Amino acid sequence: MVNVAIVGASGYTGGELLRILLNHPEVEVTDVSSRKYDGTPIEKVHPHLRDTGLVFKNINPSDFDADVIFTATPHGASMKIVPDLLETGAKVIDLSGDYRFNDIEVYEKWYGIEHTSDVKGVFGLPELHREEIKKAQLIANPGCFVTGAILSGIPLSKAKLVDRMIFDSKTGVSGAGISPTTSTHYPNIGDNVNPYKPTSHRHMPEIQQELGAFSDVRISFTPHLVPVNRGILTTNHSFLTPENEGMTSEEVLELYKENYKGEPFIKILEDGEIPRLSSVRGSNFAHIGCFEIDETGRLVVISAIDNLVKGASGQAVHNMNIMCGFDETTGLKMYGMHP
Amino acid sequence: MVNVAIVGASGYTGGELLRILLNHPEVEVTDVSSRKYDGTPIEKVHPHLRDTGLVFKNINPSDFDADVIFTATPHGASMKIVPDLLETGAKVIDLSGDYRFNDIEVYEKWYGIEHTSDVKGVFGLPELHREEIKKAQLIANPGCFVTGAILSGIPLSKAKLVDRMIFDSKTGVSGAGISPTTSTHYPNIGDNVNPYKPTSHRHMPEIQQELGAFSDVRISFTPHLVPVNRGILTTNHSFLTPENEGMTSEEVLELYKENYKGEPFIKILEDGEIPRLSSVRGSNFAHIGCFEIDETGRLVVISAIDNLVKGASGQAVHNMNIMCGFDETTGLKMYGMHP
Amino acid sequence: MVNVAIVGASGYTGGELLRILLNHPEVEVTDVSSRKYDGTPIEKVHPHLRDTGLVFKNINPSDFDADVIFTATPHGASMKIVPDLLETGAKVIDLSGDYRFNDIEVYEKWYGIEHTSDVKGVFGLPELHREEIKKAQLIANPGCFVTGAILSGIPLSKAKLVDRMIFDSKTGVSGAGISPTTSTHYPNIGDNVNPYKPTSHRHMPEIQQELGAFSDVRISFTPHLVPVNRGILTTNHSFLTPENEGMTSEEVLELYKENYKGEPFIKILEDGEIPRLSSVRGSNFAHIGCFEIDETGRLVVISAIDNLVKGASGQAVHNMNIMCGFDETTGLKMYGMHP
C-alpha cells in the first residue's frame, strides 16, 4: 500500500488518474492539489467522482508527504516543482513534457521556454524502458500522440525496415485539455474534421528521439481533431527500404508479435482486424494492426489508444506499478468500452 | 466464487456482462452461448475483450452447469429457455421483458405474443425489491428506460406528491441493439434528434406497474434517439397535486435523500448540479437531480444512467451480488467516464 | 433591390444572415459591422463565406445608409442602437430579445437589466403577425426556442384544447453562440446530454406571451443541449381539457393543417412521420407532426426547426421579404440537408 498525491489534479489527466487510482487496491490517494480549486470537493470539477471525501488543497511542493507523486501540471510548471518534490523522497511521475527530452536544446526549441531544472527523468514508456523505470525516481510520462506513434513504429525502426514514417493521427478533443477554447468549441468540432499544426506539433521531436534511437528513420507527423471525446488513432505510413522490398505482411505481423511478446497492454490484431478507438476506450490497452503493404511498397500500421489512459494517466499508473514492484496490471485491468 | 454462464452473449448487453464479469473477483465465466457464433472466439464479436480464451458455444438449455445464468436473449426467446435453465438448479437473471409483468395480459398486449411460461420472476430493481431479490431464483431485470424513469419517480409516487408524470427520455443508440437498421444508420442519427414511438413504447406499462404500486399516478413516456452511444437521460415532468402545492425544491431534495439513503449506486445531486450522461458513462451509478419547481407547479426531476450498465448488465450483476450474498458493489465499483 | 446592412455580423446569426442574403436576388449587402473585427475580411470569421469582398467595419449607428438593417447584437446592446438606426429611415429587424415583450416589466425581470428604449417592435413570427409585419418599421425577431415551441402550440391554444403545455426542447450547440465556454467545450457535449436552466430559461415568458394571447394555457419549458450543431426539436406534451377528452389524433392533425394552410414554411407531417432535425437542417422550414394522444389524455406534438434559420436568420429574412413586398420565399427556397 502506497500513499499517492496528485499535483494539478483538476484537469482531465488529473481526473483520469483519480478514476483509476481510487479503484487501485495498492493505493491510497492522500492528497489532490490544485491552486485554483483550493478547498473545493473534487466532484465539483470531476462530476463522475462522487463521495470520495477528497478535497483539492493548495500544497507547497516541499510539504507533500507521499510515496508517489503524480504531477499533472503544464509544461514549464512541472520543472518548477519537481526538484522539490523529489527532495521529499517521493517517486515522481511527471505528465508534462518537461523531462522527456535527452537533449535540452530540443526541448527549448520546440517549447519555446528555457529549461531550468537539472534533474533527469526516465522516459516512461514501459515497452521501451522497463528496466530503467524500475530504478527511476523521476519518470517523464510520454506524450499522448507520442505513445500511439512510437508503439506503431518501434519494431520497424529496430529492424531497420523503413526509412520514413508518416504519422497521420486522429485525436479526440480531450487531448486539448479541460479549458474551453475556440478550437474546442462544439460547433467547430461536431460533424467536422480539423487538421492542426500539420508540420509543427511539438510531439514530433519526441517521436523522433525515441524511434531515432534504433535507426535513422525520418519522422513526419500531422494531427487532426475529430469529433471524438477520447482516443488517438494513428495511421503510420512507412516505406520499405530497397533491401526489404520483398517483405510480406505476414512477416511484418510476426515481427510485431515477437517484439511485443509478453507485453500486458499491447494487443496485436490479426486476420484482417483493424484497430479502432472504441475497442480501447477507457482502457490502458494499445491495439496495433493492419500491416498491409501496397503495390508501391508502402506499409500501413495502425494503432489505437485512449489518449487519457495509455496516452497519459493509465501509462503513468503502469509506471508507478513498475516502480513500486506491483503486478504491472494492478488497477489497470479494465477492458475497453465498446460501444 | 461462482460459475457463471451467459446465454445470448453476442449482443451489446452480453458484451457488457462480459466486460464487467471478467473483472469480477467472485466470478468465473465458464460458458458464453450463442447459436449464431458457435465456435467463434468472443473478440471477433466484442473486439475490446481480447485474449480471454472464451469461445461462443451453442449449448442446450438443460446442459448448462453454472451457479448463475444470465439470459441476454430477446423477449419471446427467454421464456422458451428459462424454465429449463431453472431446472438445472441455477439462479437465472433474465434481461428480456418476458418476466417483468405481474399481469401476463399486459405483457401480451404490449409485446404482441402469447406468454407460455408459468414460472415467476422478481422484478430486479434492487432499490425497490432487494429483499425479494435475495430469495429469488429468477430475476426479471428491468428495462433500460424503465430503470431511469422509475428511479426518478419512486419517492414522488411513494409520497403521493404528484398525479401525473411525463417521462421525456433521451437515449443513446446502443439501446437499439447490435443489429444495424435504418433507424440506427449513422447518417440518420449523427447531428440529429429522432423521437420514436411517442406514445406507444412498451416500456411504458412497465413504468406504470412499478410506480403505480404506490399511488394512482398517471404515466406518460416519450423516447428520443440522440447521437450518443450510451446513456439515458430522463426528464421527469410532474405536477404537484393541489394538496402539495406549497412544497419546495428543498423539501423534494430531502425526500430523495431520505428515500435513497444507503443505496450504493444512487447519487443525489445538490447545489444546482444537473445530471448528465458523461458522469455515469460506463458505470452502474444513477445520478438524480434538479428538483426545481416552476411557477405552474411543475416539478422537474432528472436522472442519468448508462443504459447498458445500470439499465441492463450492471444492474443484472448487482442482482447477482445480492442473490449470492456478495458485497453489493463487488465488480461494480468503476466510476463514470467523464469526459 | 434593397441595400442591406448587418450590425454585429461576426456571430453565428450574423454569419447565417450573410449565407442567406449573399444569394438573395433582391438584396445587396452593403455593410457588415463589427466593432471587434473592424477591418477584417469576413472569411477570417466565417470561413465558408469566401471571396465576397466584404470587410467588417465599425460603423456609427447614425451613419448607416441602408434600406434594411439587421441587428444581430446581444440583448441590451440592441436597444442602445436601434432608435438611432430607425432614425436613419431604415427598416430594422432586431434578433435580440430587447423588443419582444409587450410588457417591459417581464423583460426586466427575466433579463435582469433596465429597458431604456421606448420604440416598439412587432413580434416577427409571420405565422401569427403577418399583417403587422407588413406595416412595421421595427421587427423583434423571435427567440429560437420560442419559434419551435409556439409553432407547435398555436393551434392548440387558439382552439382552447389544452390547459398546460410542457415544452421539452433539445437544441444544437450553435444556439449558445460563437464564443467558447465551459458548457460548449466539446468534451462536455460530445456523446452527452446536458439539461440546463430546467425551469428558468428566459425564452419561457416569450412563449407564454404569444401562446397566452389565445387562452390561459399554462406554459412550462425545459431545454437540453444535445451533441448537434444546429436544430431544435421540441416535444410539446399537453393535456386535453375534460371538455375535449374525446378528441382524436386525426382531428388534431386536421386542426393543424387548417391552421397552417398556405404557410410557405410550415410542413405538417402525416401518416406516422415524425419530425427530425436533419429534414430541416439549413432550411427555413418548420416540420410539425406526431399528434398522438396516449391513454392518459396526453397529446404529443413535435416540431423541428433549424435554430439559426427558422429560429433566427431565416425568419429575419422572411420578415424582410414581407416588409419589402417580395415574394415571401425569395432567397429561402433551399431544402433541408438530410443527411
Next chain:
Amino acid sequence: MVNVAIVGASGYTGGELLRILLNHPEVEVTDVSSRKYDGTPIEKVHPHLRDTGLVFKNINPSDFDADVIFTATPHGASMKIVPDLLETGAKVIDLSGDYRFNDIEVYEKWYGIEHTSDVKGVFGLPELHREEIKKAQLIANPGCFVTGAILSGIPLSKAKLVDRMIFDSKTGVSGAGISPTTSTHYPNIGDNVNPYKPTSHRHMPEIQQELGAFSDVRISFTPHLVPVNRGILTTNHSFLTPENEGMTSEEVLELYKENYKGEPFIKILEDGEIPRLSSVRGSNFAHIGCFEIDETGRLVVISAIDNLVKGASGQAVHNMNIMCGFDETTGLKMYGMHP
C-alpha cells in the same frame, strides 16, 4: 430550360441531385426513377424534399424522354442501362464507377465484374477535362475520394514536384450509401474512428489514372470513417524530389493559385488557414490549403469537399451546366454551412 430525369433517385446521391436541381433555375425535373419505390412520393424516402409533387416511377431505360439523365445507380447496374439511355438522345451523367476507367482491365480487376458496355465516357472533373466535357454525351462523374485527392495533387503532378503521394482521407458516413450495414451502425461509428481497406480501396486506381497522366508519381490511399455525416478531408503527404528540394511553401501556394485561377469552385486558402469540412458542408466548393513543408522534405496539402456535392451530385450538376452551356455556377451558388 432542360428536362432532367434521375435514375436510381432513392439513394443519397439521388436525394442530393434533387435537393440541388429542384432549385436550379434552368431545370425541370420530369422523372425520378426507382424500381424499389415505384409509386412512392419522394418525401417518404427523402423527408426533407416535401411537396414537390414528384413520385418515384419504375421506368424502362428506353422510355425516358429527357434532355439530361443522371444515373445514380450502383456500379455494374449503370452499364446495363446507359447505352439505352444514350440511344434516347439524352446527355447522360453517370455517378457510378462504370465509365471512369480508360483501361477496362483496371476496372475489371478492382471491381471484380466483367465490363460489358462499349460506349466511352469523359471523366467529369471540370478542373481537368472541361473542354471534353463540353462536347461529351456521356460523363463518368468521379468518385468522391478521387475528387478530394486529385484536386489536392494536380498541380504537384503537373509540375513533377514529388514522386509519391500518400492520401490519408477522413470521410463522412453518407459516402457508404443509404443502406444500413454493420459498419454504418451508429454505435460502431459514434465517438470512434474506423480505418478500412487501408491499401485496397478501389478509388486508388482512379486517382492513379488521373494524376499519373502528368507524371509517374506513385499513389497510395487509405480511407477512414469518422463520426461525420458528410465531407471528405484529404491529407496529401508527398515528398519533394531531390531536384525540387529547395522549394518553399510560398512557391507551392503560388503554383496552386496559378493552376486553379478562374476555377469557380476551388478556393485556395492562405495565411495559415487550414481546410475543414464545415466550411464546405452542403456546398460545391473545394477548399485546398496548408502547403507546409517539414524538415524531412514532406509537403502537406489538405483538401476539403462535401462528398455528396463536389464529390458527387454537385459536380454532376456542374458537368450538366457545362454540357448545356449554362453559367457554370447556376444552381450551385450556395455557400458551405458553418457551423
